[in-house]
Amino acid sequence: MPHEWKPPAGKAGGFGQTETPDQVRMALIEHRFEDAGSRVSEATPGDYLALLKPRVMSLVVFTAFVGMMTAQAPVNPLIAAFSILAIAVGAGASGALNMWYDADIDAVMSRTANRPVPSGRVAPREALAFGLVLSALSVMTLGLVANWLAAGLLAFTIFFYAVIYTIWLKRWTPQNIVIGGAAGAFPPVVGWAAVTGDVSLFALVQFLIIFLWTPPHFWALALFKSGDYERAGVPMMPNVAGEASTRRQIFAYSLPVAVVAVIPALIGAASLAYGLFAGALGVVFVFHAWKVLRMEDADRGMRPAKVLFTYSVFYLFAVFAALLADGIVGRIGAAG
Amino acid sequence: MEDERVQLTDKQRKARRSRSVAIGLALAALVVLFYVVTVVKLGPGVLNRPM
Numbered sequence: 001m002p003h004e005w006k007p008p009a010g011k012a013g014g015f016g017q018t019e020t021p022d023q024v025r026m027a028l029i030e031h032r033f034e035d036a037g038s039r040v041s042e043a044t045p046g047d048y049l050a051l052l053k054p055r056v057m058s059l060v061v062f063t064a065f066v067g068m069m070t071a072q073a074p075v076n077p078l079i080a081a082f083s084i085l086a087i088a089v090g091a092g093a094s095g096a097l098n099m100w101y102d103a104d105i106d107a108v109m110s111r112t113a114n115r116p117v118p119s120g121r122v123a124p125r126e127a128l129a130f131g132l133v134l135s136a137l138s139v140m141t142l143g144l145v146a147n148w149l150a151a152g153l154l155a156f157t158i159f160f161y162a163v164i165y166t167i168w169l170k171r172w173t174p175q176n177i178v179i180g181g182a183a184g185a186f187p188p189v190v191g192w193a194a195v196t197g198d199v200s201l202f203a204l205v206q207f208l209i210i211f212l213w214t215p216p217h218f219w220a221l222a223l224f225k226s227g228d229y230e231r232a233g234v235p236m237m238p239n240v241a242g243e244a245s246t247r248r249q250i251f252a253y254s255l256p257v258a259v260v261a262v263i264p265a266l267i268g269a270a271s272l273a274y275g276l277f278a279g280a281l282g283v284v285f286v287f288h289a290w291k292v293l294r295m296e297d298a299d300r301g302m303r304p305a306k307v308l309f310t311y312s313v314f315y316l317f318a319v320f321a322a323l324l325a326d327g328i329v330g331r332i333g334a335a336g
Numbered sequence: 337m338e339d340e341r342v343q344l345t346d347k348q349r350k351a352r353r354s355r356s357v358a359i360g361l362a363l364a365a366l367v368v369l370f371y372v373v374t375v376v377k378l379g380p381g382v383l384n385r386p387m
Contacts, residue, residue, distance in 0.1 A: 040344055042351045045358035078376050082369055145373050 039123065047116040051099050051127055052092025052134075059316075060091040060187045066320045067191030067206055070269070070327035072334065075195040083146045083194040087187060090138035090154045094183070096131030097162035100124050102170070109228040131162070146194035153193055157186040171233070174240040181214030182207075188320075202269040205260065206323070212257045213316055216250045216289060220309040223247070223292070224302040247293050250308070254289030258282025261319050264326075274326045278319055285315050 064087045068080055099106065099117050107118035116122040122130075135158050143151030165180030185207045192203035219237050222229060223246060226238040237246040261282050265275025288311050291304040344352070 040342060040348045040352075041355075042347050044351050044354050048355075048358070076376055078372055082373060085369075141369070144370075 041123070041126065043116065043122045043126070047121045048130060050116050051096040051122065051130060052089075053095035053099075054092075056095055056184075057088050057092050060184075061088045062317070063206070063210065063320055064088075064187040064191035064194075066324045066327065067188030067203060068195050069324055069331065070188075070202060070206070071192045071195045071200075072327070072330055073196045079145060080195065083142060083150065084191070086138045086142035086145060087154060087190055087194070089134055090142070090158055091187065093131045093134035093138055094158040094161040096127050096134065097158075098166045100127040100131060101162070101166050103127075105171075105232040105234060108232045109225075111225065111228060135162075142190075142194065147197045149197055149199075150190050150194040153186060153190045153199075157183055157190065160186070172235070174235045174237045176235070177218045178215050181211050181218075184214060185210035201267065202264060205263050205267070205269070206320075208260050208263075209257075209319060210316065212253060212260055213312065216253045216257065216285075217309065217312040217316075219246050219250050220292065220305045220312060223250075223305040224309075243297065247295060251286075251289045251293040254286045258286050264323065270323060270326045271329070274322050277322050281315055281318055285311065 061084055064084055068075065068083070099115055102112075103115075103117040103124055106112035106115050112118070117124055117127050135155075139151050139155045139158070142154050161180070161183035165176065165183055169176040169180050188206040188210070189199055189203045192206075193199055222236040222238050223243060226236065226243070229236040230239045237249065241249075258279070259282070261278040262275050264270035265272060265278070288304065288308040292308050295302065295304045
């Protein structure tokens with residue numbers, strides 16, 4: 001008798017918000033072990049693209065490109081473009097591995113419930129295979145196209161995000177995004193290594209800018225999404241240490257964020273104009289963090305936290321855009 | 337004799353076709369990528385090898 005594949009019970013239109021996290025986990029485990037022969041996928045290429053977290057990928061591409069352009073080393077444009085592609089695919093692969101492992105958490109959070117795995121469009125084992133194949137492919141490609149130091153750093157970045165952050169830290173400690181932030185901070189270093197074959201102080205400063213920026217950025221989000229994280233059982237700072245402590249820590253982190261972004265000008269790696277621009281952006285960052293610090297407990301709208309979150313995205317983009325402009329001017333100067 | 341094969345729905349057939357096309361395009365892109373990288377990295381030296 002002909003038979004059609006049907007999504008597992010309760011998953012046809014994605015998980016509703018009524019299931020408990022344990023029910024969701026059981027459904028995903030059943031889905032994970034169901035008979036492979038009885039299942040025909042309805043996943044489209046778009047679903048697989050969504051597994052790569054395109055928005056995160058775009059930030060990775062941008063910061064890796066800045067790392068390359070600030071390296072001031074001669075580079076063939078095609079080699080640079082293919083290296084960026086390999087780095088982007090590597091970042092996407094770690095995103096797919098994250099979505100494979102975190103499907104149970106994603107299913108109970110409003111922001112992520114419609115992702116391909118929790119919604120049932122892609123089976124967990126398909127996401128795992130996709131992530132592993134792309135990880136290997138991206139690392140090998142970067143090694144062959146650029147060099148094996150860059151490839152090794154990319155492999156470590158994928159490992160750090162998928163294993164250290166996703167599997168180990170995320171469900172264990174409220175410091176998850178503090179340490180895990182390193183994964184997001186590596187792309188400019190990988191980009192730098194791809195064109196120079198080594199890693200310098202300036203590349204590490206770029207790492208540090210993103211590394212220190214990550215906690216206030218995610219804790220601002222966690223403040224106004226703490227209910228989501230609480231329901232999913234993820235120990236984010238607001239639902240472990242409390243909102244007041246989180247607000248203090250956001251402000252404490254905003255100070256080194258503002259200082260570190262100016263360092264490239266202080267060590268002579270970037271111009272004075274960059275230093276002034278980054279300094280001004282940093283002052284505004286600290287101002288918004290201070291507004292979060294002063295936020296009333298009764299303020300459930302949490303507008304200052306939302307403003308800081310939005311500004312933090314702009315801040316990182318603006319700092320790296322300024323580094324890029326500085327790097328391009330430097331290259332033009334060197335060529336002239 | 338009854339047909340025991342899996343009968344795909346239209347949606348499943350379309351999804352499978354679009355996945356196949358995407359895999360084909362990705363493989364073609366990889367072929368182009370490695371061809372171009374070989375030319376860029378080795379240039380005319382690609383033919384210069386001991387016989």
